[in-house]
Amino acid sequence: MNQNQISEIIRNNREKRKMTQMDLAKQLYVSDKTISKWETSKSCPDLEMMEAIARVFQMSIFEFLSNQIIETTNKQGNCLKAHFYVCPICGNVLWTLSESMVHCHGISLSSLQAQKTNEDHFISIQKIENEYFVSISHEMTKKHYISFIAAVSSNRIQFVKLYPEQNAEAYFKIDGVKFIYFYCNQEGLFKKRIDYTMM
Template identity: 35%
Template sequence: MDYLKTGQLIRKLRKEQGINQTELAGKLHITGKTVSKWECGRGFPDVSMFPALSAALQVDFAALFSGELSEKVQDSGNLKRLQFYICPQCGNLITTTSSASVVCCGKVLAAEKVQTADDELNVELAEREYIVQSNHEMSREHYISFIALRSGDQLFLRKLYPEWDIQLQIPYIPGAIMLWYCTKHGLFQQSVPQPIHAARPRCR
């Protein structure tokens, strides 16, 4: 950690918010002298204070800690690059279309790594919707918390809860794959059935 870089960033963001040191201190229930020490690089915020500080300055936890704001090239928003972040403390689900600094409950979250499912959900295509069933455990300690269909430009997500039966209908999305999250084993993906189109007659 670099005290001076973080202090300079706090000062820059505070001024962008249009507040003085005393006003920022009031939001954090500390003294203006403490804020002044941070900004001069003669002190560093306690880690427990970072969630409130990041909220007051409207910046993510990781940027404050590193003292740098990362500038990213504008993302095209292709959902095939969708990333899932799940907070182990509160269960909050956050999605982004590219890598990002995500913080929840004071912790920096890592994107879930997608695994190929060996024990797949049972998925059938009927008319224009998928029928999804599974005998996967659904106890409070071990259950599937969501099932999603994702293509390049569409996402459908169904939230599930402990002690529910997994028997649901999901709208058909062309070219989609299915993703589902097990609270014990992580994020999985599997292919789903696609409509069978009759072959067009060839011209002679």
């Protein structure tokens, strides 16, 4: 991609969003003269600045550089189909709306398979006004603890990260929650369906 193409992409995207050069300049913390130079091919933004421009235009850097908006083919994106991943090295927690290739610390992570709660991982869910109070009967030592609790509805995931030596509990907005997930660092992922008849 040459400088003329980049200048054209910046100008076209700015005009499409009905932004002036000054509007764009303010969001990028540069002068309107800088924007003018980019759009007339007198200078070119560096890669870091291109990433910032892409963010302003609500595009990925790939979309910006290819001058194409990528449409998702998954029109049925649903948080109830969430997949959870935990890095065994750093404890990083990630989730996706479909099976994905996820890596952390150079390791390929597998989607965790949720199991039903049991006596050793008993979960209590209480409705308090417009929230669920979730507590898990579990030790919270540095060697054995609940790492996170998540409340999942069709359009959102509410997530609370937990740490050893604190209580394994959290509050979540009710907001259509269908499942509670929690992760034990030794036994893995657990899943509990909200039973509305017991609330």
